[in-house]
Amino acid sequence: MKKNLLPLALGGLGIGTTEFVMMGLLPDIATDFHISIPVAGHLISSYALGVVIGAPLLVAISSNYEPKKILLALMGIFTLFNALSAFAPNNTTLLIARLVSGLPHGAFFGVGSVVASRLAEKGKQAQAISLMFAGLTVANLLMVPIGTYIGHHYSWRYTFGLVAVIGLITMLSIKLWLPRLPVDRTGDIKTELALFKRTEAWLIILITAIGTGGLFAWISYIAPLMTNVSHFSANQVSYIMVLAGLGMVVGNVIGGRLADKMEPVKACIVLLFAMAATLVLIFLFSGSQSVSLALTFIAGALSIALATPIQILMIKTAAEAEMLGAAATQAAFNIGNALGAFFGGLPIAAGFGFNSPSLVGACMALAGTFFAWLLIKKQQQVKVAF
Structure with missing residues (x-):
């Protein structure tokens, strides 16, 4: 890995850890604060809400600054509020800290995607972006199990302290190794927000939110699926999640190379079809x-393989609003997380079994391919018009 891309990967490591480790820490936090598991689950929703709010907002108001300063500021917010999470005296305080710590998530990946593509060699932009997402995959493979273990055996507060330390290391690496890039802004906020008037941008958001939501419909209920249908013991689920994390590491490399070898929208279609087939x-x-x-x-591999093609697709589509567009896709990923968990839970509530969410997920993935097909048709219309 190039040294100037390492700060982006470290940022992905910290962000991925704090986002996904919460699932494993919920019982410990619920016990500590004397609240129910469903109430503690609001901490996950709070973080996701922060991502959706912060992704377009922070990019829009910071676009006049050079990327290196933006990334330092975003990681500063992330580090501060993860540190505050470690000292939260009650659930309400932790809820607010989680909301604010989620604000930089989408903006960091949005700005980072553009920075990675600008630092990459010609024709290898997607692989450079996939190196940033490598931090996210390592977080799922190593840091989430480690953070969960620390939370169970010592204190969940130490886990958030660990995330804050990763944030500090990331800030130092940004300062030392990330080169200064000039501000590449040709318009104002109004011009950039015009991105959301374009049909192509909304189709990419729908591909992300609906298509990748299919994967979340499955993984949100993987624990009861493995214990009740596959008949693994509850103690084995954590090792199964490591296997999924290993798949993410492999899939991240595949997604980057695939997006460099073919049009990103076609790569999305291939991966979404593969996801639908796998879920069936x-x-x-x-x-x-x-x-x-x-x-x-x-x-697990398919879940992260989609990230890079979608980011490249939005960057190419957004033109004068690259960072805003890339951040918007991160918000859409988190919307997909919420939609997948919600729709995947409906058949379980109706009594259809713990393997039924995967069929819901397959339908969502196929819907994503439909939106990708519409995007191709829209792009063809634009070419004909010119």
Whole structure:
């Protein structure tokens, strides 16, 4: 990995850790604050809401500054409020800290995607962006299990302290290794917000929110799927999640290379079709432990492989609002997280079993391919017009 891309990967490591480790810490936080698990679950929603709010907002108001200063400021907010989370005296304080710590998430990946593409060699922009997302995959593979272990055996507060330390290291690496790039802004906020008047931008947001939401419909309920359908023990679920994380590491590399070798929108279609097929297979064959493990690895790979093609697609589409567009896709990913968990839970509530969310996910992934097809048609119309 190039040294000047390492700060972006470290930022992804910290962000990925604080986002996903909360799922494993909920029982400990609920016990500590004497609240129910569902109430503690609002801490996940609070962070996601922060991402959705902060992604377009922080990019829009900071675009006049050079990227290096923006990334330092974003990581400063992230570090401060994760540190405050470690000292939260009650659930309300932690809820607010989680909301604010989520604000820089989408903006960091949005600005970071543009920086990575500008630092990359010609024809390797997607691979450079995938290196930034490598931090996110390592977080799921290593840091989330480590953070969960620390939270269970010592204190969840130490886990947030660890995230804050990662944030400080990231800030130092940005300061030392990330080169200064000139401000590349040709318009004002009004011009950049015009991005959301374009049909192509909304189609990409729908591809992201609906298509990737299909994956979240599956992974949100992977624990009961593995214990009730595949008949693994509860103690084995954490190791299964490591397997999914390993798949993400592999998928991140595949997604970057695929997006460099073919048009990003076509890469999205290929990956979404593969996701839909995998989720159908999960529905059909989760009763077999060996097949279930193989499909978990594949689904994990597909979950992150989509990230880079979608970012490249939005950067190319956004033109004069690259950072805002890239940040908007991060907000859409988190909307997909919420939609997938909601729609995936409906068949379970109706009594259809813990493998039923994967069918919902397959339908959402196929819907994502439909929006990608519409985007191709729209792009063809634009070319004909010119």
